[in-house]
Amino acid sequence: MTERLALEVTGLAVSYGIVPAVIDVSFAIEHGSITTIVGSNGAGKSTIMKALTGLVRPAGGRIRMFGEDIAGAEPDELVVRGVSLVPEGRRLFTTMSVAENLEIGAYRRSDVNAVARDFERVLEYFPALRGRLQVLAGSLSGGQQQMLAVARALMAAPRLLLLDEPTIGLGPAIVDTIAEIIQTIARSGVDMLLVEQNAEMALEISAQAFILERGRIIMQGRSSTLARSEEVRRAYLGV
Amino acid sequence: MDIYVQLLVNSLQIGAVYVLFSLGLTLIFGVMRIVNFAHGEFFALAALLVAVAVPWLIDFGAPLPVAYGLAFLGALAGVLVLGKILYEFAFRRFQRDMIGSFVLSVGLALLLQGLYIEIFSSASRKLPTLIEGTLRILGGAITTQRLVLCVIALLVAAGMYWAIASTRLGKALRAVSEDHEAAMLQGIPYRRIALSGFLIGTLLAAVAGALLAPVVVIGPVIGSSYLIKGFIAVVIGGLGSIPGAIIGSILIAVIESVGGYYFDPSLATIAMFVMVMVVLLVRPAGIMGNG
DSSP states (O other): OOOOOOEEEEEEOOOOOTTTEEEEEEEETTTOEEEEEEEEETSSHHHHHHHTTTTTSSSSEEEETTEEOTTTTOOHHHHHHHEEEEEETTOOOSSSBBBHHHHHHHHTTTOOHHHHHHHHHHHHGGGGGGGGTTTBBBGGHHHHHHHHHHHHHTTTOSEEEESSSTTTTOOOHHHHHHHHHHHHHHHHHHHEEEEESOHHHHHHHOOOEEEEETTTTEEEEEEEHHOOHHHHHHHHHHO | OHHHHHHHHHHHHHHHHHHHHHHHHHHHHHHHHHOOOTTTHHHHHHHHHHHHHHHHHHTTTHHHHHHHHOOOHHHHHHHHHHHHHHHHHHHGGTTOOOHHHHHHHHHHHHHHHHHHHHHHHHBBBOOOOOOOOOOEETEEEEHHHHHHHHHHHHHHHHHHHHHHHHHHHHHHHHHHHHHHHHHHTTTTHHHHHHHHHHHHHHHHHHHHHHGGGGGGOOOTTTTHHHHHHHHHHHHHOOOOHHHHHHEEEHHHIIIIIIIISSSSSHHHHHHHHHHHHHHHOOOOOOOSSSO
């Protein structure tokens, strides 16, 4: 791979009707790292994710993934190009079985052997799902549903994985499990963008961070530096 | 005893056709969030095409079964072409728009009925019997022709059910029905799947219409009464639910045949509407609906 950046966003603007949700946002993700966007509710985090996956059309700006402009690409095309999103609220297919959810995750892949290998791999990441493959996804516990959402996204064999609030509403033990898995996945060579309200966890496992407030990036830098910053600590870490 | 068997047999043969019809309706609703009030016109076109083509083919010297076979396939093809045209120029633009699609499909139903009257004339048509004979089962009677029709309809419905449960396309259809955005995020091409779902639904209505052609009197406005029954069936069963459409269809068929026997057909129809009200009061999303 010659391209140094997995993702490069320049001057991104998104509006819902006349209401601007994201204003002039620029950031980049380097290969081999976890990047995080921290922001409170309504800061525009999910809107950025929707723009990155083609679910909303930006009003302005440019998004380049792996060196290619993605303007106008449909969400399903972007999956083929190597981007997967673990959406906010998980959005599992609750009336389908766990195994079917994983199968759907690999919908556009034709290499049966590679898909079977990844199926085994995600079950190694999340052993709790192994015994529940035939259960309806809707009957899993919240933590298991989140695991399934991550596993389903991995089934697409993404090069860039976007995670939208993967730990929201989960207990501390499960947050730790998810955080560990995120790091494991990153080490396996998948670039990651993690969007979180849980700034503590996000800043701990990421290399660089952006702080989003009311649609704008107000701070950026190395995660370890930001975690020590007085402003961030007061606003997002509750200290 | 005999009468119960007879009522069961009657319910089964009515229900088999309703199942095909309402499966299509619920499938289209699932993938596009459109209640297609013009669905009955696909059904009607298939029946009309068979009614026109069979005598025409017989004039050319085709034996009766061959004439029916060719007419059946021709009718399905004709309805698919109409379905594709309506999808491209109309339904595609109104998906996930409840009010827009309602106005559109009601308007299309009226337009198509008018066209059918112009093209096929308002004459009622009756086709020659394809298979002679009557079978007696446990004291109930059914013409062999209706039995064959009913078995084919049930086989098609069962095949459809299997395909939706087990094939790749079926899983994509279910995923899109549940959450089309989440489906796109898994790489499912929503537009293509919506078209497939719409055409499969259309095809099911065509199969129902073409199958029923030899046993009913066919006129250009035959579609509307099936639409109402099919719509009631999916509302009772739960819009978008496949098992719901099947259960709803069977319930409607039982009410129609039992109610029609003990009381009269208009009371049976009233009973259906009462049932819709009761179901909507108790379970607003339908028997098998979620949400």
